[in-house]
Amino acid sequence: MDRNEVVLVGRLSAAVEEHPLPSGDTVTKWRIIVRRRRHRRGAALTDSIPCVTFNPETAAIVRKLKPRDYIEVTGAFRCRVFGPSAAKIWRYEVEVSTASPVEADVPKPEEAPAETLTALIPRQVPYLAPAG
Structure with missing residues (x-):
């Protein structure tokens, strides 16, 4: 069975971006950032996934949200x-x-263990110079 x-x-x-179509419908476009599981070196990688909807009710929900x-x-x-x-x-x-908004479970600094907070702080990526 296919799913x-x-x-x-x-x-x-x-x-969110909206584009009217010749048919009179509107396509609503946005991207979702989803974290991957931790990389072997400890860095958290992300994927940016394109999403679209032709449903006006779903588009209205997404339009109410702000980036992040x-x-x-x-x-x-x-x-x-x-x-x-x-x-x-x-x-x-x-x-x-x-689509539905989700409340983020971000711990408060005084309640969270130190390793959780360090995972939330962006790290600077070192510049990679060509070898040789």
């Missing part, structure tokens, strides 16, 4: 193909059916 179900919980990366607000979305993974036959462009995105 195409996606559930994402992450942060809104930037302001937490959000949970459910939907389906889609591959869309654009452009002329000689120069096709493939895009992958999540077509969202439902």
Whole structure:
């Protein structure tokens, strides 16, 4: 049995964009930043996942959020193909059916263990010079 179900919980990366379509519908686009599990060197990596919706109710919920607000979305993974036959462009995105804001569980400094707080503080990435 085939299933195409996606559930994402992450942060809104930037302001939501809306694009009217020739059909009169509006497509609403945004990106969600989702952290990966810790990398072997201790760095937390993230993925920026493109999301779209054609549903006006879902779009209204997402429009109310600000960048860096937490959000949970459910939907389906889609591959869309654009452009002329000689120069096709493939895009992958999540077509969202439902969205809801999520309260972030960020500990207060006096309540959190030190290792939790250090994970929340961004670290500077050292510049990599060419070898040789």
